[in-house]
Amino acid sequence: MSGEQALSTLSENMPKQPLVHVSELKKSFGSLTVLDRIDFDVAQGEVLAIIGPSGSGKSTLLRCINFLETPDEGRIRLAGVEIDAGRHPGQKQVLQLRRLAGMVFQSFNLFPHMTVLENVSLAQKRVLTRSQSEADARSMELLDRVGLSDKAREYPYRCSGGQQQRIAIARALALNPKVMLFDEPTSALDPELGLEVLSVMRELAQDGMTMIVVTHEMHFAESVSDHVMIMADGRIIEYGPSAEIMRNPQSARAQRFLHAVRDR
Amino acid sequence: MNVLFEQAGNWLPHLWNGLKLSLGVTVASLLIGLPLGFLLSLGVISRSRAVRYGALAVVEIGRGAPSLVLLQFAYFGLPSTGLVFSSFAASVAALSWSTAAYSSEIIRAGLQSVPAGQSEAALATGMTRLDTMRFVVLPQGLRIAIPALLGFAILIFQTTSLCFAIALPELTSRAYEIGTNTFQYLPALTLAGLLYLAVCVPATLIVSWVEARAAS
Amino acid sequence: MAEIAAQVLLGLPWTIAVTALALAIGLVLGMPVMLARRSRWPWLRFLTGSLITLVRSIPPIVWLFLIFFGIGSGYFKISPFAAAVVGMGLISSAYMAEIYRGALLSIHSGQMEGASALGLHPVRVWIDVVAPQLFRVALPAMATFAIGLLKDSAVSSTIGVPELTFQANAQSMATYRGMEVFSFVAAVYIALSVPVAWLSRILDRRLRAKVSR
Numbered sequence: 001m002s003g004e005q006a007l008s009t010l011s012e013n014m015p016k017q018p019l020v021h022v023s024e025l026k027k028s029f030g031s032l033t034v035l036d037r038i039d040f041d042v043a044q045g046e047v048l049a050i051i052g053p054s055g056s057g058k059s060t061l062l063r064c065i066n067f068l069e070t071p072d073e074g075r076i077r078l079a080g081v082e083i084d085a086g087r088h089p090g091q092k093q094v095l096q097l098r099r100l101a102g103m104v105f106q107s108f109n110l111f112p113h114m115t116v117l118e119n120v121s122l123a124q125k126r127v128l129t130r131s132q133s134e135a136d137a138r139s140m141e142l143l144d145r146v147g148l149s150d151k152a153r154e155y156p157y158r159c160s161g162g163q164q165q166r167i168a169i170a171r172a173l174a175l176n177p178k179v180m181l182f183d184e185p186t187s188a189l190d191p192e193l194g195l196e197v198l199s200v201m202r203e204l205a206q207d208g209m210t211m212i213v214v215t216h217e218m219h220f221a222e223s224v225s226d227h228v229m230i231m232a233d234g235r236i237i238e239y240g241p242s243a244e245i246m247r248n249p250q251s252a253r254a255q256r257f258l259h260a261v262r263d264r
Numbered sequence: 265m266n267v268l269f270e271q272a273g274n275w276l277p278h279l280w281n282g283l284k285l286s287l288g289v290t291v292a293s294l295l296i297g298l299p300l301g302f303l304l305s306l307g308v309i310s311r312s313r314a315v316r317y318g319a320l321a322v323v324e325i326g327r328g329a330p331s332l333v334l335l336q337f338a339y340f341g342l343p344s345t346g347l348v349f350s351s352f353a354a355s356v357a358a359l360s361w362s363t364a365a366y367s368s369e370i371i372r373a374g375l376q377s378v379p380a381g382q383s384e385a386a387l388a389t390g391m392t393r394l395d396t397m398r399f400v401v402l403p404q405g406l407r408i409a410i411p412a413l414l415g416f417a418i419l420i421f422q423t424t425s426l427c428f429a430i431a432l433p434e435l436t437s438r439a440y441e442i443g444t445n446t447f448q449y450l451p452a453l454t455l456a457g458l459l460y461l462a463v464c465v466p467a468t469l470i471v472s473w474v475e476a477r478a479a480s
Numbered sequence: 481m482a483e484i485a486a487q488v489l490l491g492l493p494w495t496i497a498v499t500a501l502a503l504a505i506g507l508v509l510g511m512p513v514m515l516a517r518r519s520r521w522p523w524l525r526f527l528t529g530s531l532i533t534l535v536r537s538i539p540p541i542v543w544l545f546l547i548f549f550g551i552g553s554g555y556f557k558i559s560p561f562a563a564a565v566v567g568m569g570l571i572s573s574a575y576m577a578e579i580y581r582g583a584l585l586s587i588h589s590g591q592m593e594g595a596s597a598l599g600l601h602p603v604r605v606w607i608d609v610v611a612p613q614l615f616r617v618a619l620p621a622m623a624t625f626a627i628g629l630l631k632d633s634a635v636s637s638t639i640g641v642p643e644l645t646f647q648a649n650a651q652s653m654a655t656y657r658g659m660e661v662f663s664f665v666a667a668v669y670i671a672l673s674v675p676v677a678w679l680s681r682i683l684d685r686r687l688r689a690k691v692s693r
Contacts, residue, residue, distance in 0.1 A: 068384055091392070099390035109385035113403050122399060123389035168385075175389060328673055329666035330634035332645055337666065340649075340658035425539035429638055436542055443549055450550035457538045457546065464537035 019044045019210050020065070020179055025074030025085070027057075027064060034060045035071070036234040042179070042227075047211045049221035049242065052231035053257055058214045061231070062183050065212065066101045067094045079178040099127060102172030106184040108164040110156040110171070116143065117152040120171045127175060135174075142170040146200050162193030166200050173204075180204065182213040198224075218261055222246045230254045268451035275442055275455060282438035283459050285352075286424040289434065292356045293420055297363025298413070304368035305375065319368075326365025332426045334358040339430040351432040359420060366416055374409030375401055411475040418467050422460065435459060481660060484651050488665055494643035495672075498564050498633040503626055505569030510576025514584070517577055528577075535574040540635045543567040548639040564636035568629065575625055583618035584610070616687040623680030627673040634669075644668060 018041035025038040034057045042048050050058045063069040064085075065076060071085040079100050083089045110119050120139035124130045130138070143149045146166040148159075156164055165185055172180060182201065186194035198217065202224050205211060215221060221228050221242060228245040230238035238245055238254040249255050307319025326334070339354035349357060378401050386396040425436040433441075439456035443449035516528040535543075544567040552558035558566075587610065595605040637646035648665040652658040 066388055068388060095390050095392065098388060101388075103385075103388035105381055105385060105388075107379075107381050109379075109381040111382065111385070111400055111404075113407070123386070123391055126392075126395045126399065127390045171385075172389070181388075325666065325670065328631075328670035330631035330645065330669055332634040332637070333648070333662055333666050333669065336645070336649065336652070336658070337662035340652050341662040342659065344657060344659040422537075422539040425541045426635065428541060436539065436545070439542075440545060440549075443545075447553070449553055450546065453542060453546045453550050457542050460538050460542065461534065465533060468533060468537065 018042060019046075019079055020212070021075075021077040022065065023075050025061070025064060025071050025076070027060060027069060027071045034234050035064065038074070038234075038236060040229065040236065040239065042210060042212060045208045045210055046227065047205045047213065047225040048227045048229060049225035050212065050214045050229045050231060051216070051218070051221055051257075051261075052237075056231040057234040058231045059183055062103075062181050062212060062214050065181060066098045066103055068103075099175055100178045101181055102175060102177035102179070103181045104165070104168050104172050104183065104185050106187050108156075108161070108168045108188070110164055110168055112156055114155075115152070116148070116154055116156060116159070116167050119156065119167060120174050123171070124174050139170070139174060142173050143167070145173075146170045160193060161189045162196045165189065165193075165197045169197075169200055169204075179210040179212065182211065182215070184214055184216065187216060216261070218246070218258075230257065232257065267448050268454060271446075271448065271451060272455060275452060278442065279435060279438050279456060279459060282433060282435035282456075283463070285432065286421065286427075286434040286436075287463075289352070289355050289359060289424045289427060289432070290417070290421040293359035293363050293424075294417055296356065297360040297420075298367050300360065300364035301367030302371055304364055305371040308368065308372055309375070322361075323365045323368050326361045327369070331358065331362050331423050332429055334361055335426055335430050351427065351430045354430055355424070355427040355432050359423060362423065363416070363420055367413060370412045370416060371406070371409050374407075374412075375405035377408055378404045407478070411471060411478050414467075414471045414474060418464055418471065421463060421467075425460075481657075481664075484655060484657065484661055485664055487651050488644060488647045488661065488668070491642055491644035491647035492668070494561070494636075494641055494646075495630070495633050498561070498568060498636050498641060498643060499626070499630045501565045502568030502572045502633070503629055505565070506572025506576035506625075506629075507622075509569070509573035510580055513573055513577035514580040517581060518584075532574045532577060535571055540567065540571055540632050541638055543571060544635060544639050560636065560640040563639055564633070564641045568633060568636070571632075572625075572629060576622075579618050579621045579625060580614060582621065583614050586617055587613050616684075619680060619684055619687065623676055627676050630672055630676070631669060 020042035022041070023039050025035055026033075027035040038061060040048075050061065052058050060069055064071045064074075065078070067076075067083070067089070073086045075082060075084050076097070077083075078097055081093070081097050081100060083093050083097055110116075111122070114122065117136060117139050120142060121132070121135040124135035124138060125132065128135075140149055140152060143152055146169055148163055148166055148170070151159055151163060151167070156167070159167065169180075169185075185201070186197050189197065194217070198220055201211070201213070201220070205224050211225075213220070213225065225242045227240065228238075228242040229236055230245065230249065232253050237251050238249050245254075246258070249258055304319045304323055307315050308323060310316050310319070329337075335355060335358040338349055338358040339351060342349060342354075382400050382404065383396050386400040387393070391399075424434055427434050428437045428440065431437070435456050439452045440449075442452040446452070513528060513532070516524055517532070519525050519528070544564060547567045548558065548560060548563035552563055591609055591613065592605060595609040596602070600608070633643060634645040636643055637649060640646070644665050648661050652661045655661070
């Protein structure tokens with residue numbers, strides 16, 4: 001696969017660099033500080049789960065990584081593209097960064113006026129300037145991978161929530177991203193439909209995709225991710241290998257949080 | 265009312281020509297006003313402050329001043345700047361302005377009712393703002409705006425009756441003319457009213473049908 | 481120019497009078513029309529619905545001509561001002577009925593059921609529970625309509641009511657300065673609609689808390 005080729009050249013050129021590097025990230029809305037000096041790295045092929053109480057800034061952090069929110073300060077480097085938020089990055093740089101990151105939203109955000117196939121093909125045609133037939137062929141491949149090639153000609157409203165989210169994953173994969181960003185991908189779904197999405201994500205992780213996942217699924221954080229980050233009040237309060245963090249959180253705040261979500 | 269039935273045959277061809285002119289002004293104003301309204305709607309949500317305020321001024325004057333005043337402005341006011349319009353051109357100019365102002369608000373409301381997640385999803389794939397607007401937001405926003413735009417088209421057709429004030433021989437002017445010539449105001453105006461009904465009632469039914477379909 | 485402006489502004493009281501009276505007629509008559517529109521008898525519903533469509537499908541200027549020249553010239557005399565108020569009031573009633581109806585639809589049916597369950601008389605349910613919420617919900621649409629009515633009152637100039645547009649027309653002909661005259665009168669209309677929009681926003685905020693949806 002071309003993605004793998006690109007990844008191998010990348011790792012040869014920059015042997016010790018992490019795939020994603022976030023440093024000194026700050027963001028506030030008015031007087032409210034949402035992100036306060038966030039630093040972390042994500043290695044090639046790693047799965048990072050970000051958990052924490054609501055309002056802790058985890059979704060904002062994810063949205064800052066591909067500049068859907070513009071950070072006030074800080075640097076983001078993603079597969080060789082580096083942006084310094086403090087220096088008013090141009091549209092061109094931001095687009096370049098976004099092309100390298102696929103994003104999956106809590107509310108799917110499929111385009112309701114397009115068929116499933118058109119949803120997956122649109123950005124390939126507009127961003128990668130692939131031909132219609134090239135794009136459609138690649139889309140069918142990806143829809144097949146998420147088990148939904150039979151829905152290609154349907155409109156999104158004809159699909160269940162779980163199916164829509166799997167289509168959204170295929171749409172994000174269509175640009176061969178270096179990293180996939182998931183923003184609470186199962187929060188809007190019934191538990192049963194959430195499972196089919198989680199299983200697609202698990203396969204993706206097994207295939208070596210680098211993933212950053214904001215989630216409420218503690219089981220996913222514990223069993224699929226390599227690292228876990230716990231956020232509260234715009235700060236990272238705990239970070240480390242997932243087994244360690246989930247079983248033995250150090251801070252009292254993290255202990256309280258994990259205790260509360262497990263009780264549910 | 266007997267006069268109405270006796271004279272209907274004589275008056276109808278005259279009024280019919282007036283109705284055609286009313287419809288002509290309507291169509292011309294929509295053809296010019298809707299594209300302008302679309303541009304204004306983009307102007308009002310533009311990121312450039314100068315563009316935004318300029319577009320807002322055009323919209324607020326177009327919506328804030330009575331159509332009758334706009335018509336008289338175009339016909340009696342502009343000649344003092346050297347721009348002399350025929351009554352038809354003045355009618356189309358003024359009503360295009362109205363159309364642009366009102367339709368821009370309708371289109372803007374349509375665009376803004378497209379959930380933010382839609383453009384975010386497109387932007388997240390690396391699409392430009394322009395492409396996002398063109399392929400994702402516009403198709404959805406315009407579809408939402410269509411019933412209201414159709415309703416507005418009926419309103420603009422009714423507004424052409426005000427062109428009476430600048431001597432355009434449209435439907436109302438002709439009914440009034442028959443009235444002054446024959447002193448049969450009531451039957452002549454009733455006949456004109458019936459012609460307005462003949463256009464507006466079916467059109468209204470079509471619009472509510474489109475509305476109901478769009479809502480489902 | 482100051483002289484022209486002063487002349488044009490002579491029309492201001494007339495514009496306000498036509499608008500306010502037509503609005504008052506609509507506020508009052510709109511209610512029974514809306515009730516008839518929601519009557520339990522299908523024939524009355526159909527009749528009212530047809531009348532509303534009839535009133536709204538014929539342009540205001542044609543209504544004013546029908547009343548002033550059509551009825552007024554033949555059977556009994558009617559002043560331009562009275563014709564304008566009657567005509568605009570008629571249109572306003574039809575529109576207000578639809579505004580009331582839309583507002584009623586948006587009031588939660590649980591409100592009526594809740595009040596009825598308390599054993600309140602249906603009339604009391606209306607007066608104490610439904611009507612106050614109705615006005616609150618209808619307020620933004622009413623404000624928009626009032627501003628529309630203000631601009632539509634310009635039409636009464638065509639039958640000789642000496643309001644703003646009429647005065648502007650006269651000044652334009654007398655001075656040949658149509659450009660300035662009509663720009664000025666347009667600015668007056670815009671300035672008049674600003675306080676209405678402002679007032680409605682304040683009232684809206686104040687009443688919002690008092691309505692359950």
